[in-house]
Amino acid sequence: MGLKHAGRAFSILLLCAGCIVPAAPAATVTPLPSAAPLAASTPLPSRTPPPTPSPSPQTTVTPAPLAARVLIITIDGLRADALYRVSMPVLAGLMQSGASSLSAQTILPSATLMAHASIISASCPAKHAITWNDYRPELGETHAVTLFDLVHAAGGRTVMVVGKEKLIQIVHRGTADVFAYVAGHDRDVAARAVSEVSQGFEAMLVHLPVVDGVGHTFGWMSPQQMSVIERADTAVGTLLEGLEANGLSQSTLIILTADHGGHALTHGSDAPEDTTVPWIMAGPGVLPGLRLASPISVMDTAATAAWALGLARPPEWDGRAVEEAFGIPVDIGAIRVANAMCAP
Ligand SMILES: [Zn+2]
Ligand SMILES: [Zn+2]
Numbered sequence: 001m002g003l004k005h006a007g008r009a010f011s012i013l014l015l016c017a018g019c020i021v022p023a024a025p026a027a028t029v030t031p032l033p034s035a036a037p038l039a040a041s042t043p044l045p046s047r048t049p050p051p052t053p054s055p056s057p058q059t060t061v062t063p064a065p066l067a068a069r070v071l072i073i074t075i076d077g078l079r080a081d082a083l084y085r086v087s088m089p090v091l092a093g094l095m096q097s098g099a100s101s102l103s104a105q106t107i108l109p110s111a112t113l114m115a116h117a118s119i120i121s122a123s124c125p126a127k128h129a130i131t132w133n134d135y136r137p138e139l140g141e142t143h144a145v146t147l148f149d150l151v152h153a154a155g156g157r158t159v160m161v162v163g164k165e166k167l168i169q170i171v172h173r174g175t176a177d178v179f180a181y182v183a184g185h186d187r188d189v190a191a192r193a194v195s196e197v198s199q200g201f202e203a204m205l206v207h208l209p210v211v212d213g214v215g216h217t218f219g220w221m222s223p224q225q226m227s228v229i230e231r232a233d234t235a236v237g238t239l240l241e242g243l244e245a246n247g248l249s250q251s252t253l254i255i256l257t258a259d260h261g262g263h264a265l266t267h268g269s270d271a272p273e274d275t276t277v278p279w280i281m282a283g284p285g286v287l288p289g290l291r292l293a294s295p296i297s298v299m300d301t302a303a304t305a306a307w308a309l310g311l312a313r314p315p316e317w318d319g320r321a322v323e324e325a326f327g328i329p330v331d332i333g334a335i336r337v338a339n340a341m342c343a344p
Helices: 006-016 032-041 089-097 112-121 147-153 165-170 186-197 210-218 223-245 300-309 338-342
Strands: 069-075 099-105 158-162 178-181 203-208 252-257 276-282
Touching (some): 069 112, 069 223, 089 223, 089 252, 089 276, 112 147, 112 300, 147 158, 147 203, 147 300, 158 165, 158 186, 165 178, 178 186, 186 203, 186 223, 203 223, 252 300, 276 300
Parallel strands (some): 069 203, 069 252, 158 178, 158 203
Antiparallel strands (some): 099 276, 252 276
């Protein structure tokens, strides 16, 4: 399905690469939840369009890509069950306006660099071949095709704003038009990201690091971690305000997830506390308030992003587009769960 409208998407991305900023007239009016009526009335994305009374080449062609750009947000170390225990009004709002799962699974080992490589490349660790979890540039970079490869090749602007420098290794050098490592609080990362939002983008990864760090020091789900989880929520709010201020809310697909959870002072195991993360998506075409029934992997992030941008997905990708979120019927029983998918 993504393939069917891929060609058109490429041309739109190319056209829009230099014209992203507040030019789009439709984008300024309504906040995110307004994407819902569109989803309800429009079969997505390249189903047969309904017949039109005055057919013309313009009205009967494949629909445009669902989203003009994708913002991926990772809250490092955010356990899914934290959302039941901490007040996160921004994330709650995203869940209300979009589709979500609080039982999404990350890859194994449940560690930052490997998981982020899988998030951005829709690939199992065996494919991206990042086996280390430090900044070790001498070991090279991901072996997998990433979302940034696709968007960059299509002429889109790609941006990474991260709180851990090692994340440079999850993309191929040259495919991130901006790589910003911000050593600071989540709010500092968010502020830097907002400055990039104002310059326009087609794909952006924003990584908020503090929840993980505090977990290692004080423990997962400790009062101290609860406190910084609330601040991470606020930082996400800053990002959403940045989109809104630049007139991009209505045309941006937002996917928020985490690389792993944690227990005690650590993570990395296959325990549910380590592997279960939130996966929340909102934006054009996403059904509001939907709790996803299908099993979600963090690898579905890049696959869904590429699908919504109308970009052809590499056949070797392990993640899948979460079509259920857009109201497309899926055979849930046929979907393999993440860790089984990556098993040797
Ligand atoms: Zn992490
Ligand atoms: Zn950690």
